[in-house]
Amino acid sequence: xxxxxxxxxxxxxxxxxxxxxxxxxxxxxxxxxxxxxxxxxxxxxxxxxxxxxxxxxxxxxxxxxxxxxxxxxxxxxxxxxxxxxxxxxxxxxxxxxxxxxxxxxxxxxxxxxxxxxxxxxxxxxxxxxxxxxxxxxxxxxxxxxxxxxxxxxxxxxxxxxxxxxxxxxxxxxxxxxxxxxxxxxxxxxxxxxxxxxxxxxxxxxxxxxxxxxxxxxxxxxxxxxxxxxxxxxxxxxxxxxxxxxxxxxxxxxxxxxxxxxxxxxxxxxxxxxxxxxxxxxxxxxx
Amino acid sequence: xxxxxxxxxxxxxxxxxxxxxxxxxxxxxxxxxxxxxxxxxxxxxxxxxxxxxxxxxxxxxxxxxxxxxxxxxxxxxxxxxxxxxxxxxxxxxxxxxxxxxxxxxxxxxxxxxxxxxxxxxxxxxxxxxxxxxxxxxxxxxxxxxxxxxxxxxxxxxxxxxxxxxxxxxxxxxxxxxxxxxxxxxxxxxxxxxxxxxxxxxxxxxxxxxxxxxxxxxxxxxxxxxxxxxxxxxxxxxxxxxxxxxxxxxxxxxxxxxxxxxxxxxxxxxxxxxxxxxxxxxxxxxxxxxxxxxxxxxxxxxxxxxxxxxxxxxxxxxxxxxxxxxxxxxxxxxxxxxxxxxxxxx
Numbered sequence: 001x002x003x004x005x006x007x008x009x010x011x012x013x014x015x016x017x018x019x020x021x022x023x024x025x026x027x028x029x030x031x032x033x034x035x036x037x038x039x040x041x042x043x044x045x046x047x048x049x050x051x052x053x054x055x056x057x058x059x060x061x062x063x064x065x066x067x068x069x070x071x072x073x074x075x076x077x078x079x080x081x082x083x084x085x086x087x088x089x090x091x092x093x094x095x096x097x098x099x100x101x102x103x104x105x106x107x108x109x110x111x112x113x114x115x116x117x118x119x120x121x122x123x124x125x126x127x128x129x130x131x132x133x134x135x136x137x138x139x140x141x142x143x144x145x146x147x148x149x150x151x152x153x154x155x156x157x158x159x160x161x162x163x164x165x166x167x168x169x170x171x172x173x174x175x176x177x178x179x180x181x182x183x184x185x186x187x188x189x190x191x192x193x194x195x196x197x198x199x200x201x202x203x204x205x206x207x208x209x210x211x212x213x214x215x216x217x218x219x220x221x222x223x224x225x226x227x228x229x230x231x232x233x234x235x236x237x238x239x240x241x242x243x244x245x246x247x248x249x250x251x252x253x254x255x256x257x258x259x260x261x262x263x264x265x266x267x268x269x270x271x272x273x274x275x276x277x278x279x280x281x282x283x284x285x286x
Numbered sequence: 287x288x289x290x291x292x293x294x295x296x297x298x299x300x301x302x303x304x305x306x307x308x309x310x311x312x313x314x315x316x317x318x319x320x321x322x323x324x325x326x327x328x329x330x331x332x333x334x335x336x337x338x339x340x341x342x343x344x345x346x347x348x349x350x351x352x353x354x355x356x357x358x359x360x361x362x363x364x365x366x367x368x369x370x371x372x373x374x375x376x377x378x379x380x381x382x383x384x385x386x387x388x389x390x391x392x393x394x395x396x397x398x399x400x401x402x403x404x405x406x407x408x409x410x411x412x413x414x415x416x417x418x419x420x421x422x423x424x425x426x427x428x429x430x431x432x433x434x435x436x437x438x439x440x441x442x443x444x445x446x447x448x449x450x451x452x453x454x455x456x457x458x459x460x461x462x463x464x465x466x467x468x469x470x471x472x473x474x475x476x477x478x479x480x481x482x483x484x485x486x487x488x489x490x491x492x493x494x495x496x497x498x499x500x501x502x503x504x505x506x507x508x509x510x511x512x513x514x515x516x517x518x519x520x521x522x523x524x525x526x527x528x529x530x531x532x533x534x535x536x537x538x539x540x541x542x543x544x545x546x547x548x549x550x551x552x553x554x555x556x557x558x559x560x561x562x563x564x565x566x567x568x569x570x571x572x573x574x575x576x577x578x579x580x581x582x583x584x585x586x587x588x589x590x591x592x593x594x595x596x597x598x599x600x601x602x603x604x605x606x607x608x609x610x611x612x613x614x615x616x617x618x619x620x621x622x623x624x625x626x627x628x629x630x631x
Contacts, residue, residue, distance in 0.1 A: 064545075
C-alpha cells in the first residue's frame with residue numbers, strides 16, 4: 001500500500017459536514033448534472049485540499065449522506081465540482097435543489113491517484129461511463145501541469161453518443177497535440193458517431209505503450225476493469241503500474257462503519273484508488 | 287496492586303456504594319427469562335449463577351441506535367442546516383459481572399474504532415467511561431470456546447477488575463489503574479489471604495478444564511486468503527442461512543453500523559444504527575450494482591472478515607472471542623466452530 005499519513009486532524013469534525021453553497025448547476029446528459037460547490041466559510045475553502053480520485057460525503061439536509069467523487073482538480077481550488085447521476089434518495093433530493101441552496105460536505109476522504117508517483121511517467125487513463133467523473137479530476141490536474149508528464153493517452157468509452165459526459169469539454173481535447181484522446185461508444189444506432197464504435201478495449205489497437213514507463217489509471221464499471229486489465233497485462237504492463245478506482249457503499253468515509261470492506265481493506269480509507277497489485281489477490285474487489 | 291477480598295454477603299453493599307460515583311449495571315433476568323445488563327436499583331440482586339447475557343454488552347460503547355447530530359431545516363432558524371453534536375451521557379459506568387470473553391470483545395472492536403488514522407469520537411468517549419468488572423466463569427456453557435479464541439474463563443486481558451466467586455468469599459483482582467481506582471473509591475482494601483488466592487487458582491484451572499469445545503486457529507494467519515475465498519465449503523455453510531442477521535446483532539465483536547437522517551417536520555436527527563453484512567442492502571449501490579448480491583457471498587464475507595481479514599490486518603488474533611452466542615441462537619444451527627475447523631484445516 002501507499003504510505004499512510006495520519007489524517008486525524010480533528011476527531012470531532014470527521015463526522016460533521018461543513019456548509020457549502022451550490023454556485024452553479026451545469027446539466028450534462030440526461031439524469032446527470034455537474035454541481036459547482038463552494039464552502040460558505042472562507043477558512044474551509046482555503047483548508048480544503050484534495051487529490052484526484054478522492055471523494056467527499058455529501059449531505060442533502062433532511063435526506064442523508066452519500067459518497068461522491070470529486071470531478072475537479074486540486075490545481076483549480078475554490079470550487080469543488082461533483083458530477084452526479086440521479087440514482088438514489090440523496091442524489092434524487094440533490095436534483096431538487098437550486099443555485100444558492102446549501103448542502104453539507106465532509107472530506108476529502110481516502111487515497112487518490114498518487115500524482116508524485118505518476119510525475120515524469122507516460123500515462124494511460126481509461127474511463128468507462130460515469131467513471132469519467134473521478135478521472136476528470138486526474139486528467140485536468142495532469143493537463144494543468146503538462147510539462148511534468150510524459151506521453152498521455154486518454155481513453156473514454158461511453159454507451160452511446162448521447163451518453164458522453166463532459167462532451168464538449170472533451171471534444172475540445174481532440175485538437176491538442178500533446179495528448180492522444182480516443183473516444184468510443186458501445187453502440188451507435190443512428191450512425192452519427194465519427195469515432196470508434198465498440199467496447200473500450202478496441203481503442204488499444206494501434207496504441208503503442210512503453211511497458212516500463214507507462215502508468216495506468218482506470219475508472220469505470222467492474223466489467224471494464226476485467227477486460228482492460230487483461231489487455232494491459234498482455235502488453236507487459238506490471239500490476240504495480242496500474243491504479244484502479246473502486247466503488248463501494250462508503251457510509252462513514254473514515255474506516256469505521258464496515259460497509260465498504262474489500263478483503264482486509266476498506267475502500268474509503270485504503271482506496272478508493274488502489275494499486276492493482278495490492279488487490280489482485282482479492283477476488284471480490286473487481 | 288494486590289488481590290482483595292470481601293465476604294459474599296457484603297457484595298451488594300459494595301455495588302450500592304459504587305453507585306455514588308458510577309452508573310452500575312449488573313446482569314438481571316428479564317421477563318423473557320433471558321439475562322440482560324440492567325441498571326442496579328433497590329430490588330436487584332446479583333445472581334452469581336448466571337451464564338451470560340443474551341445480548342452482548344458491546345452496546346455500552348456502541349449503542350444499537352445512537353443520535354450523532356441534531357439539526358433544524360427551518361430556514362428562519364439561525365443555525366438552519368448546521369449539524370449540532372447531540373448530547374450524550376458518558377459519565378463513569380461500571381459493568382459488573384461482564385464475562386471475560388465479552389470484555390475481550392471491546393479490545394477486538396477497539397482496533398477498528400480507535401486507530402492512529404481516525405479515532406471514532408463516540409466509541410472512544412463511551413469506551414473511556416466504562417470500567418469493566420469481570421466475573422470469571424466457574425461453570426462455562428457447552429457452547430463456550432473462549433480458550434480457542436485467545437481467551438479463557440478467567441482471562442484478564444480486557445478487564446479492569448476480575449472477580450472470583452469462591453463460595454463464601456469474592457476475590458477481587460484489580461488489573462488496570464482504572465480498576466484500582468474504582469476499588470479505592472469503594473474502600474475495598476482487605477487483602478486476600480493466601481488460602482483464598484490458592485482457591486482462586488484452583489477454580490480457574492478447574493474451569494478451564496470444563497471448556498469442552500476446542501478448535502484450532504493456528505493456521506488461519508498463514509493461509510492464503512484467495513484459496514480460502516475459493517474454498518468449496520462456503521456453499522455448504524451458507525446453504526441453510528436465512529440471512530436473518532441474528533449472529534451479527536448478538537455478536538460482541540460485530541461493529542458495522544449505518545448512518546441515517548430522521549426528520550420530523552422541520553427538525554431532524556442524524557442517527558447511527560447497527561447494520562449487518564448479512565443483509566443485501568448492506569452493500570447495495572444507488573446505481574443498483576451490488577458487490578455482494580448472493581447469500582453465499584455475504585456468509586463468506588462475515589466469516590472471512592472475522593477469521594482471516596481481521597487476523598491479517600491487525601495481528602490481534604481472530605475477531606471472535608468464543609462467547610458461543612451465534613452458535614446458541616442461530617435459527618438454522620450454523621456453527622462458527624465448524625467454520626473455523628474447515629478454514630484452519
